[in-house]
Amino acid sequence: MNFNISDKMANMKGSMIRELFKLAADPNIIKFGGGNPSPLTFPVKEIAEITAKVFAENPDSVLQYSISEGYIPLRETLQKYIRDRFNIEKGNNEMLIVSGSQQAADIITKCLVNEGDTVICEAPSFIGCLNTFRSYGANLVGIPLEEDGMNIEKLEEALRNNKNVRFIYIIPTFQNPTGVTTSWEKRVKIYELAKKYDVVIMEDNPYGELRFEGEDIKPIKSIDTDGRVIYCGSFSKVMAPAFRVGFVCVDNELFGRMVIGKQCTDVHTNTLFQYICNEYMTKYDFAAHIEENAKLYKQKCQLMLSEMEKNFHKDVTFTRPEGGMFIMAYLPEGYDSAPFVQDAIKNSVACVPGTAFMPDDSVSNAFRLNFSTSSDEDIIKGIEILGKMTHDLLDK
Amino acid sequence: MNFNISDKMANMKGSMIRELFKLAADPNIIKFGGGNPSPLTFPVKEIAEITAKVFAENPDSVLQYSISEGYIPLRETLQKYIRDRFNIEKGNNEMLIVSGSQQAADIITKCLVNEGDTVICEAPSFIGCLNTFRSYGANLVGIPLEEDGMNIEKLEEALRNNKNVRFIYIIPTFQNPTGVTTSWEKRVKIYELAKKYDVVIMEDNPYGELRFEGEDIKPIKSIDTDGRVIYCGSFSKVMAPAFRVGFVCVDNELFGRMVIGKQCTDVHTNTLFQYICNEYMTKYDFAAHIEENAKLYKQKCQLMLSEMEKNFHKDVTFTRPEGGMFIMAYLPEGYDSAPFVQDAIKNSVACVPGTAFMPDDSVSNAFRLNFSTSSDEDIIKGIEILGKMTHDLLDK
Numbered sequence: 001m002n003f004n005i006s007d008k009m010a011n012m013k014g015s016m017i018r019e020l021f022k023l024a025a026d027p028n029i030i031k032f033g034g035g036n037p038s039p040l041t042f043p044v045k046e047i048a049e050i051t052a053k054v055f056a057e058n059p060d061s062v063l064q065y066s067i068s069e070g071y072i073p074l075r076e077t078l079q080k081y082i083r084d085r086f087n088i089e090k091g092n093n094e095m096l097i098v099s100g101s102q103q104a105a106d107i108i109t110k111c112l113v114n115e116g117d118t119v120i121c122e123a124p125s126f127i128g129c130l131n132t133f134r135s136y137g138a139n140l141v142g143i144p145l146e147e148d149g150m151n152i153e154k155l156e157e158a159l160r161n162n163k164n165v166r167f168i169y170i171i172p173t174f175q176n177p178t179g180v181t182t183s184w185e186k187r188v189k190i191y192e193l194a195k196k197y198d199v200v201i202m203e204d205n206p207y208g209e210l211r212f213e214g215e216d217i218k219p220i221k222s223i224d225t226d227g228r229v230i231y232c233g234s235f236s237k238v239m240a241p242a243f244r245v246g247f248v249c250v251d252n253e254l255f256g257r258m259v260i261g262k263q264c265t266d267v268h269t270n271t272l273f274q275y276i277c278n279e280y281m282t283k284y285d286f287a288a289h290i291e292e293n294a295k296l297y298k299q300k301c302q303l304m305l306s307e308m309e310k311n312f313h314k315d316v317t318f319t320r321p322e323g324g325m326f327i328m329a330y331l332p333e334g335y336d337s338a339p340f341v342q343d344a345i346k347n348s349v350a351c352v353p354g355t356a357f358m359p360d361d362s363v364s365n366a367f368r369l370n371f372s373t374s375s376d377e378d379i380i381k382g383i384e385i386l387g388k389m390t391h392d393l394l395d396k
Numbered sequence: 397m398n399f400n401i402s403d404k405m406a407n408m409k410g411s412m413i414r415e416l417f418k419l420a421a422d423p424n425i426i427k428f429g430g431g432n433p434s435p436l437t438f439p440v441k442e443i444a445e446i447t448a449k450v451f452a453e454n455p456d457s458v459l460q461y462s463i464s465e466g467y468i469p470l471r472e473t474l475q476k477y478i479r480d481r482f483n484i485e486k487g488n489n490e491m492l493i494v495s496g497s498q499q500a501a502d503i504i505t506k507c508l509v510n511e512g513d514t515v516i517c518e519a520p521s522f523i524g525c526l527n528t529f530r531s532y533g534a535n536l537v538g539i540p541l542e543e544d545g546m547n548i549e550k551l552e553e554a555l556r557n558n559k560n561v562r563f564i565y566i567i568p569t570f571q572n573p574t575g576v577t578t579s580w581e582k583r584v585k586i587y588e589l590a591k592k593y594d595v596v597i598m599e600d601n602p603y604g605e606l607r608f609e610g611e612d613i614k615p616i617k618s619i620d621t622d623g624r625v626i627y628c629g630s631f632s633k634v635m636a637p638a639f640r641v642g643f644v645c646v647d648n649e650l651f652g653r654m655v656i657g658k659q660c661t662d663v664h665t666n667t668l669f670q671y672i673c674n675e676y677m678t679k680y681d682f683a684a685h686i687e688e689n690a691k692l693y694k695q696k697c698q699l700m701l702s703e704m705e706k707n708f709h710k711d712v713t714f715t716r717p718e719g720g721m722f723i724m725a726y727l728p729e730g731y732d733s734a735p736f737v738q739d740a741i742k743n744s745v746a747c748v749p750g751t752a753f754m755p756d757d758s759v760s761n762a763f764r765l766n767f768s769t770s771s772d773e774d775i776i777k778g779i780e781i782l783g784k785m786t787h788d789l790l791d792k
Contacts, residue, residue, distance in 0.1 A: 001623040003596070003650050004562065009507045014656045039456040047459075048451035055444035060435040063443075063636035099495055099640075099662040106661050110531060111405045115511065132660040135506060166400065200399070227397040240459035242667035244495075254399050260410045264528040265502050266495040270666045271638040 008115060008137035015127050016356040023350050030382035033350035035176065035325060036373040038300075041293045042240045043280065050279045051272065062272040068263045070097025070247070071271060074278035078233070078247050081281065086208075087222035088231060094255035096262065099269045101206055101234040101246035105132040107261040108167070108202055108230060111254065113138050118162040120199075121169040122150055124328075124357030124364065126176045129169060129204065138166070142359035145175065147319075149182030152189050159197040167200035167230075172220060174207040174324025177357045177368035181322060187220045194228055206234040206246075209290050211323035212298030227251030235277050237325070238290060243273035294323065297372055301327070304371040304379050311387025313394040318369075325372040328354070331365040332394065341367050343389060349382045404511060404533035411523050412752040419746050426778035429746035431572065431721060432769040434696075437689045438636045439676065446675045447668065458668040464659045466493025466643070467670035473677050474629070474643050482604075483618035484627060490651035492658065495665045497602055497630040497642035501528040503657040504563070504598055504626060507650065509534050514558040516595075517565040518546055520724075520753030520760070522572040525565060525600065534562075538755035541571065543715075545578030548585050555593040563596040563626075568616060570603040570720025573753045573764035577718060583616045590624055602630040602642075605686050607719035608694030623647030631673050633721070634686060639669035690719065693768055697723070700767040700775050707783025709790040714765075721768040724750070727761040728790065737763050739785060745778045 023029045054062050069075065075095040082088040098104045105128070113119065115137030121130065123142025133140055141158045143150040149172065159165055168190065172182040182190070194201050203220050221231035227250075234246040250258060262268070280286060304327060308318055318329040331337055341353040344367075354364025374382065419425045450458050465471065471491040478484040494500045501524070509515065511533030517526065519538025529536055537554045539546040545568065555561055564586065568578040578586070590597050599616050617627035623646075630642040646654060658664070676682060700723060704714055714725040727733055737749040740763075750760025770778065 001647055001649065003647075003653070004508065005650075005653055006506065006508055006510050006513075008510075009653055009657060012653075012656050012660075015659055034461065036461050039460055042455065042459045044451060044455040044459070048448065048455075051447055051451065052444065055440060055447065059438060059440040059444075063438045063440070063638050064435055065430065065432050065632075065637040099666075102660070103662045110402065112400065112402055114402050114404075117402075128660065128663065131656070135657065135660045236461075241461040242459045242664075244662060244664070244666045251397055251399075253397065257399070257401055257405055257408075260408050260527070261405060261531065263411050264408075264498070264524060264531045266499045266640060266662065267524065268638075268640070270495075270640040270669060272668075273666060 008135055012131065012134055015131060016352060023345070028348055030349045030378045031373050032369045032382055033352050034370055034373060036370070037237050037241065037325070038296060038372050040296060043284070043289055046280060046284055047240070047276055050276050054272070054275060062275050066268050066271045068259050068268045070095070070269060071274035071278060074274045077278050077281050079249070082231070082233070082249060086219050088219065088249060092227055092252045093249050094252050096248045096250060096255060096258055097269050097274055098246045098248055098262065099244045099266055100236055101204060101232045102128050102132065103265065104232040104246055104248045105129040105202070107258050107265060109133055109136045109138065110261045111257045112166045112200065114164070117164040117166045119167055119169055120155065120158050120165055121359055122171065122175065123359050124177055124354055124366070125169065125359065126171060126204070127356050130359055133169070140359035145178060145180055147180060149180065149186035150190065152186060152193070155190065156193055159193055159199065165197065165199045167202050168194060169202045169204065171204045173205055173217065174210060174321055174326070176207070176324070177326055177352065177354070178328040179319045179321030179324055179326045181217060184217050187217065188223065191220050191223055191229070195226070199228070201229045202232065203229055204232045206237050207324035209238050210294055210297055210325065212294040212301065214322040221249065227253070230254070238293065239277060239280065243277070245269060245273045245277055297323070297325065300371045300376070300379065303376055304369065304383060307380055307383035308387070311383050313390035315394055316390045325370055327369045327371060328366050329369060333365060335365045336363050337365050337367040340389065340393065344386060347385050347389065349385050351386070404531055408527065408530055411527060412748060419741070424744055426745045426774045427769050428765045428778055429748050430766055430769060432766070433633050433637065433721070434692060434768050436692060439685055442676055442680055443636070443672055446672050450668070450671060458671050462664050462667045464655050464664045466491070466665060467667060467674060470670050470674035473674050477677065478627070478629070478645060482615050484615065484645060488623055488648045489645050490648050492644045492646060492651060492654055493665050493670055494642045494644055494658065495640045495662055496632055497600060497628045498524050498528065499661065500628040500642055500644045501525040501598070503654050503661060505529055505532045505534065506657045507653045508562045508596065510560070513560040513562045515563055515565055516551065516554050516561055517755055518567065518571065519755050520573055520750055520762070521565065521755065522567060522600070523752050526755055529565070536755035541574060541576055543576065545576065545582035546586065548582060548589070551586065552589055555589055555595065561593065561595045563598050564590060565598045565600065567600045569601055569613065570606060570717055570722070572603070573722050573748065573750070574724040575715045575717030575720055575722045577613060580613050583613070584619065587616050587619055587625070591622070595624070597625045598628065599625055600628045602633050603720035605634050606690055606693055606721065608690040608697065610718040617645065623649070626650070634689065635673060635676065639673070641665060641669045641673055693719070693721065696767045696772070696775065699772055700765065700779060703776055703779035704783070707779050709786035711790055712786045721766055723765045723767060724762050725765060729761060731761045732759050733761050733763040736785065736789065740782060743781050743785065745781050747782070
């Protein structure tokens with residue numbers, strides 16, 4: 001059988017990370033490749049408690065079909081939460097529950113993008129969403145990411161020179177894959193440019209709660225007066241990924257379209273985990289839980305950074321994130337990290353080459369390291385192996 | 397803010413059923429409108445038991461990120477199950493777990509359909525999937541559904557006359573909305589036509605387990621020798637809808653594409669409910685559970701049918717399903733059921749007008765009644781109200 005694959009899907013490659021993920025079953029591999037939160041952060045006891053209670057008292061409420069918009073109490077809790085926490089006012093915004101924020105990208109693209117339309121993104125950026133955009137036949141235009149966010153001149157150039165730019169995709173806080181946080185000044189400028197060129201911003205903030213250093217910077221959505229910013233959040237990194245619960249705060253008009261998109265994508269998100277999120281946020285100490293997570297990640301990040309300083313060749317540079325889960329390391333200019341990463345896997349350390357995150361698959365000297373998943377012992381051992389490899393490569 | 401909605405989504409209407417669903421909160425409405433399984437069928441005790449055990453013993457296995465293909469033991473269990481139960485051999489087929497079979501339609505369409513391509517479906521058919529096809533800009537061609545399945549001549553005509561037919565969408569057993577089951581002879585013919593015109597068949601079988609009368613008829617997939625049939629199943633009607641777990645048995649080549657589609661749609665389906673499905677199928681008496689469900693639905697269906705015979709005007713006809721959840725009733729030719737249904741809602745009985753299920757939104761004299769959700773008391777009361785309405789309409 002020869003299938004006629006649609007144009008948009010015919011040339012899609014799977015996520016290298018999802019492929020690496022399959023190595024996860026091998027206990028001998030040190031796992032710096034994925035984006036898994038530490039299982040130590042899962043509030044298992046509370047999840048089990050909430051679940052047992054609802055199954056005992058009101059099982060149908062979490063087992064029967066539910067509305068596509070999402071579990072109403074959770075939507076209300078989140079609206080209040082992002083107002084208090086991130087200065088995001090309700091205004092004309094509505095809250096849509098989605099099956100992880102990956103699905104937010106899927107439904108937003110479905111609603112806004114015709115084949116051949118342009119989506120502007122950071123370069124590098126999160127491969128999962130880049131692939132979602134590709135799966136709708138979008139034309140991706142990457143803007144070089146600097147220490148404090150996108151290069152603003154290049155962004156304006158892209159907005160000026162590309163037809164049908166539908167939205168700018170940005171992960172402003174503890175970006176994946178770099179760990180970079182976009183400065184407040186650049187957030188304001190990006191918003192102003194979006195306004196000037198009348199495009200939408202998709203602001204993806206799965207890591208925003210995981211700050212362990214420095215001062216909070218408010219989301220772009222907090223200054224959005226005309227509804228052009230779509231704010232996406234997730235429980236994957238602060239509760240558990242397999243919940244598959246994320247959320248979207250979006251202007252009422254687009255919300256209506258997105259609900260229809262949600263209906264014909266998966267009807268609604270599984271209800272039990274929506275219920276657990278709401279119970280946990282309202283009846284337990286969510287803030288303390290977040291703080292605990294951040295504390296753990298701070299320790300792991302600092303350990304990884306200090307081991308990198310100790311072990312890596314001095315010509316290998318790297319980002320110093322103030323939160324999140326990722327550090328980006330850079331071989332000297334001109335080096336391709338892909339064969340380096342291949343060798344690392346042979347040496348039982350998994351990490352991801354920068355090219356995987358490029359909107360245009362260009363060669364990259366970078367590789368992404370995840371510090372949230374591994375034990376301290378594995379961090380020390382894995383960085384030692386990678387460090388030795390950098391010396392083997394660069395001392396020649 | 398004026399959003400530029402994509403062409404494919406700009407004219408989409410939401411599912412009338414999802415809108416009716418919102419009436420569900422009103423305890424005074426008798427609910428023949430939805431497609432909810434009876435909450436009496438949810439194996440709550442066992443679900444709670446399995447959940448408590450896995451949270452106590454191995455919580456990370458159901459809370460951490462997992463592979464996009466789905467939980468491996470469940471995929472294996474299902475492969476064996478559909479072989480034993482439905483004669484579907486593994487061959488080159490693979491099993492993909494999806495977030496309800498609605499998502500199967502979404503990912504299949506993403507992989508196979510370019511905007512403007514044709515999808516052939518039964519007329520009427522399941523509105524959720526019709527909307528999914530529309531959300532990819534597909535051109536829908538409906539084939540009149542007869543007592544024993546699609547009109548075969550019309551099907552061949554459609555295959556001959558339409559360009560780029562990507563697949564035939566069919567719910568062969570206890571069809572939604574009609575309750576009609578496609579005969580074995582027609583299944584074979586549909587497969588032969590698909591072969592002759594080299595198109596794929598998407599065979600959607602969410603109700604196949606819910607037979608309470610007559611003899612099982614094997615799925616089309618059971619005679620598929622060249623991998624052109626994509627078989628979709630769901631746990632929504634035999635475990636619980638809010639699990640959001642469905643599955644797709646699909647040729648290995650298309651499977652690879654669909655996994656990529658799944659990755660960029662929602663990464664993977666929530667793991668706990670995949671785990672529960674597998675535990676329940678392998679360690680409990682799944683067959684007895686199914687039998688219990690069918691017994692309940694038989695009683696409810698017979699009750700509704702006998703009340704319809706008693707109360708409905710003699711010129712109103714209706715289908716007599718051998719399983720599933722739906723009866724389709726037909727006002728005499730020339731009547732539009734839409735105002736009738738509007739009046740029914742005013743009289744506190746929700747049902748769905750046939751037009752909602754038409755690929756081309758043409759007027760319909762039919763309305764769909766669900767018998768699985770309501771109490772016996774509500775069935776009697778609701779049919780009495782509708783019956784009186786048919787007399788008011790037709791006795792004039």
